Amino acid sequence: MTNPLEYRDIIDAGRYPIDRTHDPRRQAVVDQVRAELADDGCAVLRGFFSPAGLAALTAEAESRKAQAYYSPRSLCNVYLNDGDPAYPEDHPINRFMPRSNGFVTADLFDAETTARRLYYWDPLKSFLADCLGKPELYIYEDPVSNMIVNVGAPGQQFNWHFDTNEFTITMLLRPAETGGHFEYVPNLRSTDDECYAEVGQVLDGDRSRVRRLELDAGDLQFFLGRFSLHQVTANTGATDRLLLIMSFAEQPGMIGSRERVQNLYGKITDAHLQRRVRADGLVD
Numbered sequence: 001m002t003n004p005l006e007y008r009d010i011i012d013a014g015r016y017p018i019d020r021t022h023d024p025r026r027q028a029v030v031d032q033v034r035a036e037l038a039d040d041g042c043a044v045l046r047g048f049f050s051p052a053g054l055a056a057l058t059a060e061a062e063s064r065k066a067q068a069y070y071s072p073r074s075l076c077n078v079y080l081n082d083g084d085p086a087y088p089e090d091h092p093i094n095r096f097m098p099r100s101n102g103f104v105t106a107d108l109f110d111a112e113t114t115a116r117r118l119y120y121w122d123p124l125k126s127f128l129a130d131c132l133g134k135p136e137l138y139i140y141e142d143p144v145s146n147m148i149v150n151v152g153a154p155g156q157q158f159n160w161h162f163d164t165n166e167f168t169i170t171m172l173l174r175p176a177e178t179g180g181h182f183e184y185v186p187n188l189r190s191t192d193d194e195c196y197a198e199v200g201q202v203l204d205g206d207r208s209r210v211r212r213l214e215l216d217a218g219d220l221q222f223f224l225g226r227f228s229l230h231q232v233t234a235n236t237g238a239t240d241r242l243l244l245i246m247s248f249a250e251q252p253g254m255i256g257s258r259e260r261v262q263n264l265y266g267k268i269t270d271a272h273l274q275r276r277v278r279a280d281g282l283v284d
């Protein structure tokens with residue numbers, strides 16, 4: 001076995017000195033991300049990894065992707081729920097579209113992997129919190145889904161939807177050869193308005209507000225997906241698209257619900273069986 005990479009050698013530390021809190025280059029990156037997020041809910045750090053770091057992360061994903069879990073549920077609406085018979089059939093809430101992709105779950109990455117070591121590296125967490133304007137981020141304690149690789153095989157796509165989470169942090173390890181594009185409509189809905197008519201227009205094919213982001217291997221993306229409708233278009237190439245997803249929480253001790261984790265990842269652990277309902281009383 002080869003020696004693990006030093007933390008600073010996994011990322012392009014010259015461009016992104018994330019563990020040097022007084023380095024003005026770090027602050028400049030943080031300022032840039034905050035400005036982009038405020039503008040349209042999306043920000044990208046190009047070439048975040050070093051060539052060696054990217055190679056190690058990609059090899060880890062590649063060697064585990066045969067174990068990816070593909071959820072049997074293949075049609076989803078933009079709200080990722082069951083729809084509502086109180087609304088007409090052509091209402092956005094009742095329009096179901098193909099969704100297909102797989103996940104290599106967190107439990108398949110042991111503590112020595114580059115991905116896991118990076119995920120637990122405190123300077124990364126602090127840097128991401130600064131970029132998102134959060135006082136602190138915590139490791140998401142879900143043992144199945146806290147750090148996963150999304151596999152988009154040829155022909156697969158993830159249609160238009162809103163996220164449940166306020167923010168996501170993804171790192172593209174390998175783009176599709178063709179297709180597999182990330183597209184989004186910034187701030188399509190707000191906390192007090194679902195904007196159903198505008199959602200329906202996008203589902204009908206209106207591209208006037210759609211933005212397409214060109215992402216390369218090694219790019220880190222911040223995305224505020226709760227208000228911006230987004231999709232990954234069909235992978236029309238011959239190889240898998242591989243995306244590393246790291247989840248963080250704003251409170252300690254958070255894990256996913258038994259039903260959601262079982263449905264998306266095909267397995268649960270004792271931690272899910274013992275999980276208590278959140279203090280706020282919401283289902284999830």
Ligand SMILES: [Fe+2]
Nearest residue numbers: 162163225230
């Ligand atoms: Fe999403």
